[in-house]
Amino acid sequence: MQNRYVRRALVMSMVGFLIACGSSVAPGAPDVNGSWMLSMSNLTATGINCTESGMTLKLSSTGGGNFTGTYSGGTYVCTTSTETDTLQIGSGPVTDGGVAGNLVAFDLGTSDSPFSGQFSAGSMSGTASIQIGQQTLNGNWQANRPTQ
Numbered sequence: 001m002q003n004r005y006v007r008r009a010l011v012m013s014m015v016g017f018l019i020a021c022g023s024s025v026a027p028g029a030p031d032v033n034g035s036w037m038l039s040m041s042n043l044t045a046t047g048i049n050c051t052e053s054g055m056t057l058k059l060s061s062t063g064g065g066n067f068t069g070t071y072s073g074g075t076y077v078c079t080t081s082t083e084t085d086t087l088q089i090g091s092g093p094v095t096d097g098g099v100a101g102n103l104v105a106f107d108l109g110t111s112d113s114p115f116s117g118q119f120s121a122g123s124m125s126g127t128a129s130i131q132i133g134q135q136t137l138n139g140n141w142q143a144n145r146p147t148q
Contacts (some may be wrong), residue, residue: 004140030099030119032059032067036143038074043130043139050078050130050137055089059097069096071108076132087132115141 015017038061040052055074061067075082097106104124105116110131117126125142 005057018094028119030102030104031061032097032104032119032124033061034059034101037146038071038141038143040128040130040139040141043076043078043094043128043132043137045135045137048078048080048135048137050076050132050139052089057094059094065098065100065108067094067099069094069097078132112136117141 021129036057043050059069074089
């Protein structure tokens with residue numbers, strides 16, 4: 001878990017450095033603008049395992065390597081030793097987004113759901129921590145631009 005926060009701090013400090021240098025667009029910053037299809041796997045906590053599919057991110061650069069946006073749709077499928085539940089995902093903000101080089105970090109809704117990872121052309125992937133009810137689940141995520 002500590003590695004996720006170190007990576008997130010690194011991305012945000014690089015973004016802060018670029019802003020302090022007076023750049024409105026981070027040199028060579030990847031283009032995060034537009035729609036992304038997000039999926040999550042191996043989201044685990046004690047006694048529970050979840051996956052997510054069908055979520056759409058709509059991201060918009062705010063300059064200096066920062067971005068914001070919205071998320072909507074999608075479904076969690078969560079399994080325990082005795083049952084499987086399906087949870088529909090609503091919508092909300094993507095906050096505290098930052099990209100520097102090939103590193104990316106953002107929050108879904110609140111800082112209780114941080115995502116961090118790597119950016120490469122039309123895809124992003126990494127690790128996430130998600131709040132579902134009273135549970136904090138940690139796992140993997142991947143986002144791709146929809147095919148046209």
